[in-house]
Amino acid sequence: MSHGQDGDRGHARGLSHPRHDLDDLLTHAVRFSIVAALAGLANAEFAAVRDSVEITDAMLSKQVALLEKAGYVHVEKGRVGRRPRTWLSLSDEGKAAYARHVAALRAIADLTG
Secondary structure (H helix, E strand, O other), X not given: OOOOOHHXXXXXXXXXXXXXXXXXXXXXXXXXXXXXXXXXXXXXXXXHHHXXXXXXXXXXXXXXXXXXXXXXXXXXXXXXXXXXXXXXXXXXHHHHHHHXXXXXXXXXXXXXX
C-alpha cells in the first residue's frame, strides 16, 4: 500500500478486506491527526494546528512537507502585520483521501460489529 488510490487497486485485485482501502500516508497517527484537524476548515494557521495536534513545530513541518509532496495539503505563507504566518489547508485530493481512509476505518470497526 502507498498513498493515493490503493483502495481502488485492492478491490481491483479482488481484495475485499477494508484495510486495503487505508491510505498508508494517513496510517501515521500524527499525519492523520493533522489532516483530521484541517478536514472541516477552509484553512488553519500553522500554530493552531501545532497546538491542536500537540506536536512541535519541527514535527509539524516534517509531516506537512510529506503531506504537501503527496498533494494532500496546501501551504501558504504570508504576513500578519510584520509577523510571518503560515496557513495550511487540505487540497481536494487530501479531502478525498481523508474521506476514503475514515470510511475504511469505519468499515474495519464494523466487521467486529
